[in-house]
Amino acid sequence: MEYLVTMTTHVPDGTPEETVQDIRTREAAHSRELAAAGHLLRLWRPPLQPGEWRTLGLFAAADGERLEEVLASMPLRVWRTDEVTPLSPHPSDPAIMYPPTTAPTGTP
Helix, strand or coil: CEEEEEEEECCCCCCCHHHHHHHHHHHHHHHHHHHHCCCEEEEECCCCCCCCEEEEEEEECCCHHHHHHHHHCCHHHHHEEEEEEEECCCCCCHHHHCCHHHCCCCCC
8 A cells, every 4th residue: 555644854952963964864774775675655845944844755555554664663753743644546547547558659
């Protein structure tokens, strides 16, 4: 199953910059591991206000419990809140209607 997750990070005031950078570095490395394992499919950065940390992620997991395990494993979770939206296929999704090998003539 796929999930859209809005991840909002609030670093506590007074947190040393080197601590922030360490956790961000570990987060990036762990995100690559989650992607290689097929759990993290995509990441997007929506428009942000100055100082705001928010990311949209598309995740895959067998169920909500497994997704929570995946999200809890991420280093930034110590400062982050996650809003999870379970996704189900839409009958008019172009990926379902026109898989890459059967796209109608004249479409990319």
